Amino acid sequence: MDEPEIAPGPFLEAAEARLLETSTDANRADWVYQTHITEDTEQLSARALARLIAETTDLARRSTHFRSEDLSPVESRKFRLLRLSLPLVAPGDPHDSEELTRRTIAMSSTFARGRYAPHGTSDPLDLQALSRILEENRNPTVLEDVWTGWHRIGRAIRPDFQRYVELANRGARELGFSDLGAMWRSKYDMPPDEFARETDRLWKDVEPLYRSLHAYVRRRLREAYGPDRVPDKEPIPAYLLGNMWAQSWEAILPWLARDLGEPTYDLTQLLRDHHVSPAEIVRFGERFFVSIGFDPLPTTFWTRSMFTRPAGRDVVCHASAWDVDFDDDLRLKMCLEITGEDFMVVHHELGHNYYQRAYRRQPFLFRESAHDGFHEAVGDTIALSITPEYLREIGLLSESPESGGDIALLLRRALEKVAFLPFGLVVDEWRWRVFSGEVGPAEYNRSWWEMREARQGVAPPPGRDEVEFDAGAKYHVPANVPYMRYFLAHILQFQFHQALVRAAGLSGPLHRSSIYGSAAAGARLRAMLEMGESREWPDALETLTGSRRMDAGPLLEYFAPLRRWLDEQNRGTTLGW
Ligand code: X8Z
């Protein structure tokens, strides 16, 4: 089969036009599916996704006909990105490809429909309601029951996941990658192995801070729950940390902070005291971006988004930001509740929307972030500017912010950000091994917990055998969303924050600095966002921060006062597990 004579330029132009159209169709079908799950929307979305995958794969295969010496740098970058533009590639065999998309959607629906009625009740609760119990309840028997109840979802996901691994790997191999994990690792403008060494390097830099936080939290939990449930020198039971995956420990702050003797505030309470509605929370986020020079969101954002869980139908509640037509049809989809946590999630999501809008003038294949960690870091960077002083400025906190109280502030942030780091790392370290075949289906669950224990120092309740599939209880696994991006984002957001604080001309400590209202910081940020994926990510990083390397230094600087305090608290305590 000979390729028709066509130059790379016109080939790419036609490819980008086709992909824009097919991707927009797939987005529309997916939006309808995710906001109203039925057998019909499931099929429509699966078919639209299959078409997009087939088309992208076909273009990627045809692009190999061009000789690299005939390509300009921009053209070769576009061809490289074309091969990597999807998180999934279909095998050439149409049966395989149909089965892969069907099973992928099936995992997503199973997860979205998950319910569990806690022991002694008859009311099946969704993930959000179960999560609320984990955050607020202090009875370890209840916590263990709720944790175990939700994790039953993995059993139903396991068979689809196993087939998806086989078929997705087949697709990745046909495109020349050794497996799907290697394809995911190829998206960072460096050889896949070198990227794995980068993540290792960053982890090594932050690991001592994590171990210090872990030891402090374990001691306080032991005081609360007793040495039988929380033994010295052992991993912490995962269900005691206030979150279904022990990925953020913010919910247990009230227990830890009781005797800090410092003023603190409760954002959830402030929002409720001020009778703030879901849409008003989104307005707060929008106003922040506007204050640093971005345009207000389009009217259609407000009419087309889904802010809260609709009654009477199943939806994918996990928050996401959409760019339906790759132009200005921006949307937010979440099941927002009036909590401090969701206040932060809204800022996270709007960061995606403002990034999407900033790069919309780029050619289609560059309408992406510098790497996926950049996309995840932007909104979080803005949220780091939600300081007490900022909350006072926008009228949520009435008292002038106390001086002092920094340990309480920093501890709250560390429970959110530092506690997350090893989880952010382990989800894909595990999936990389699954995709490469190093971990087979007979050891999915054992390896998942070995790795989580080694990285995070947390342990499941007893009895997690291979009937279970606990990785499947985390959204991104059944949803086929790569996860290393969040680890990178948790490092990058402190780098971004530091650079923007400096651009704003502020000189206070990082955790007390807010870029709210700074046009200079906004201009610096926008310059990077507008680049999209047109350049390698070190160029984008340099535009914002002046550095070409991802660096945990700013994170360590941010938490330095807390680190000293934790080490003091930990004197005489054994670190590690
Ligand atoms: O999935 C998300 C966002 C959507 S991109 C809400 N996050 C990760 C998670 O919830 O596990 C944000 C932080 C980590």
Ligand code: ZN
């Ligand atoms: Zn995100």
